[in-house]
Amino acid sequence: MQNHIRQPTPRERVPRLAIDAVGLSKAFGNQAALTGLDLAVPEASVTALIGPNGSGKTTTVRILATLMAPDAGRATVFGHDVVAEPEAVRAAIGVTGQFSAVDKILTGRENLALMARLHHMPRAVAKERIARNLERFELAEAADRPVTTYSGGMRRRLDLAMTLMGEPRIVFLDEPTTGLDPRGRQVLWRIVRDLVADGVTILLTTQYLEEADRLADRVALIDRGALVAEGTPSELKKRAPGGRIRLHFAEDDALAAAVLEFNGAKLSEDGLSLELARDGSVAGIRQVLDRLERLGINVESLSAQPPDLDDVFFSLTGSRHEPSTASSSEVA
Amino acid sequence: MTSPSLALADTTTMLRRDVRHAVRFPMVTISGLLVPVLFLLLFDGVFGHALRAGLGSAVSGGYIDYVLPGILVMTAASVAESTALGVNADMGEGIIARFRTMAIWRPSVLAGPVTGSVVRTLITGAAVCLFGLVLGFSPNADALDWLAAIGLYALLGMALSWLTVAFGLLAKTPAGANSLSLILLVLPFVSSAFAPTATMPAGVRAFAEYQPFSSIIDTFRSLLIGTPMGHHGLVAVAWCAGIALVGFVWAVKLYNRDSPVVA
Numbered sequence: 001m002q003n004h005i006r007q008p009t010p011r012e013r014v015p016r017l018a019i020d021a022v023g024l025s026k027a028f029g030n031q032a033a034l035t036g037l038d039l040a041v042p043e044a045s046v047t048a049l050i051g052p053n054g055s056g057k058t059t060t061v062r063i064l065a066t067l068m069a070p071d072a073g074r075a076t077v078f079g080h081d082v083v084a085e086p087e088a089v090r091a092a093i094g095v096t097g098q099f100s101a102v103d104k105i106l107t108g109r110e111n112l113a114l115m116a117r118l119h120h121m122p123r124a125v126a127k128e129r130i131a132r133n134l135e136r137f138e139l140a141e142a143a144d145r146p147v148t149t150y151s152g153g154m155r156r157r158l159d160l161a162m163t164l165m166g167e168p169r170i171v172f173l174d175e176p177t178t179g180l181d182p183r184g185r186q187v188l189w190r191i192v193r194d195l196v197a198d199g200v201t202i203l204l205t206t207q208y209l210e211e212a213d214r215l216a217d218r219v220a221l222i223d224r225g226a227l228v229a230e231g232t233p234s235e236l237k238k239r240a241p242g243g244r245i246r247l248h249f250a251e252d253d254a255l256a257a258a259v260l261e262f263n264g265a266k267l268s269e270d271g272l273s274l275e276l277a278r279d280g281s282v283a284g285i286r287q288v289l290d291r292l293e294r295l296g297i298n299v300e301s302l303s304a305q306p307p308d309l310d311d312v313f314f315s316l317t318g319s320r321h322e323p324s325t326a327s328s329s330e331v332a
Numbered sequence: 333m334t335s336p337s338l339a340l341a342d343t344t345t346m347l348r349r350d351v352r353h354a355v356r357f358p359m360v361t362i363s364g365l366l367v368p369v370l371f372l373l374l375f376d377g378v379f380g381h382a383l384r385a386g387l388g389s390a391v392s393g394g395y396i397d398y399v400l401p402g403i404l405v406m407t408a409a410s411v412a413e414s415t416a417l418g419v420n421a422d423m424g425e426g427i428i429a430r431f432r433t434m435a436i437w438r439p440s441v442l443a444g445p446v447t448g449s450v451v452r453t454l455i456t457g458a459a460v461c462l463f464g465l466v467l468g469f470s471p472n473a474d475a476l477d478w479l480a481a482i483g484l485y486a487l488l489g490m491a492l493s494w495l496t497v498a499f500g501l502l503a504k505t506p507a508g509a510n511s512l513s514l515i516l517l518v519l520p521f522v523s524s525a526f527a528p529t530a531t532m533p534a535g536v537r538a539f540a541e542y543q544p545f546s547s548i549i550d551t552f553r554s555l556l557i558g559t560p561m562g563h564h565g566l567v568a569v570a571w572c573a574g575i576a577l578v579g580f581v582w583a584v585k586l587y588n589r590d591s592p593v594v595a
């Protein structure tokens with residue numbers, strides 16, 4: 001008898017993997033960059049690769065982008081082995097690296113046309129796509145000026161526009177917002193979200209944990225060349241100890257007294273609140289309130305903040321994330 | 333797309349990029365003309381009389397008729413040198429890393445500049461010829477000779493360009509690329525470019541007679557001013573084809589050294 005109810009195949013139940021890397025190792029001389037890295041990136045998602053400087057983020061991207069062969073381990077991109085079938089991998093990927101990959105001598109439009117020709121697309125498609133990308137990346141006005149006249153942010157946008165000319169199924173973004181102003185970052189985030197909505201897979205490395213938190217569906221934390229944690233941002237935060245209690249004061253005297261009482265507490269930018277590195281459990285909050293009560297310090301309000309990715313980063317790698325600490329004021 | 337048409341399409345695209353660069357920075361092309369023009373003035377105007385006297389009856393015309401084919405070969409070397417510099421500088425650009433991640437015919441990244449270099453060689457060579465005519469160069473070549481000379485010149489340009497592209501990839505800095513390519517400008521001095529090899533001391537003569545530039549120069553001489561061809565033509569074509577092949581294989585190998593698979 002024929003079975004009319006078809007069982008879903010495993011492929012249909014589990015989201016397909018855009019990237020599947022197992023045991024990647026790479027050394028430069030006697031300097032180990034990757035020491036058995038595993039990485040799984042589901043299709044049509046944003047995965048952020050975070051880790052301390054020198055942890056192997058860029059090496060990972062370079063191997064997956066067929067720019068470098070691993071010493072050991074294997075990696076596939078949409079099922080194609082990066083070493084055995086580099087051409088098939090290259091046909092599926094788009095890469096925007098840390099260093100601007102644009103032709104400075106050509107104009108913005110010529111750079112996009114160069115990509116169109118290398119993707120062998122018909123003239124009409126090329127014309128339409130060039131116009132669309134110039135518009136989307138706010139480069140239409142500067143399209144016919146040589147790239148030498150572009151600002152850093154404009155070059156970065158052109159770089160990504162060039163990557164997208166071939167409509168890749170997966171885009172590697174290696175520190176795409178480093179050095180961008182907040183507005184440039186917003187533009188880039190918007191584009192990444194649009195791409196994912198269209199079914200494109202994104203693997204990005206970033207120094208900004210806030211960026212990983214806001215943008216990524218999944219975060220892979222690597223340290224010393226290996227994966228140390230992987231999951232959604234909220235999954236990772238649940239695994240980390242830490243968090244903050246923020247106290248708001250109505251009067252300066254109360255604030256001053258609290259500063260004396262809680263050694264090492266961080267004063268906020270506006271000088272009206274105090275941030276304590278404490279977990280936000282009821283017992284923790286009660287303990288803080290009891291101390292304030294005993295000293296007769298009036299606290300106006302209190303908010304508890306769960307651990308952020310910075311806490312995750314610290315607890316798992318043992319190092320504070322420098323760039324993120326620098327940018328934490330703008331986050332708060 | 334089939335691979336030969338892919339190779340052609342991508343090389344054409346890369347040639348367009350190279351031509352755009354050359355047009356926006358014409359100094360690169362103009363400086364390639366500077367060395368040969370200087371040598372032509374020096375060897376014709378300054379040393380010409382003494383050297384002509386030494387030639388005796390080996391050639392019929394003035395010294396410029398003898399020396400111009402040699403200067404033409406140095407012109408090709410000079411243009412190829414600028415190509416080495418260009419490729420060396422270009423390899424440091426991020427866009428090369430982008431090309432490496434794209435599904436294109438990989439050697440096109442090099443074949444574009446090489447083709448551009450051949451075009452620049454032909455243009456610069458023509459300019460040197462015109463300048464020579466002004467100085468009194470009087471070729472007796474017919475149309476077929478000219479055609480053969482142009483063909484060999486393009487082949488020479490291609491051979492030297494593939495070699496200097498490899499130099500450009502090998503050197504870590506533009507200065508290094510420049511020094512490596514300098515050998516191509518020095519070698520013609522120990523050839524039949526300025527004086528017949530027969531007038532040289534035995535050891536030097538053996539080297540000068542058998543090094544590639546002598547056969548190539550003697551072939552141009554034969555085509556342009558009608559000295560006997562002998563076996564020079566075949567040897568010249570063989571040298572050019574050989575150098576082009578070695579340069580191509582070497583350059584592509586260097587280009588791929590950081591990448592896992594040639595493909």
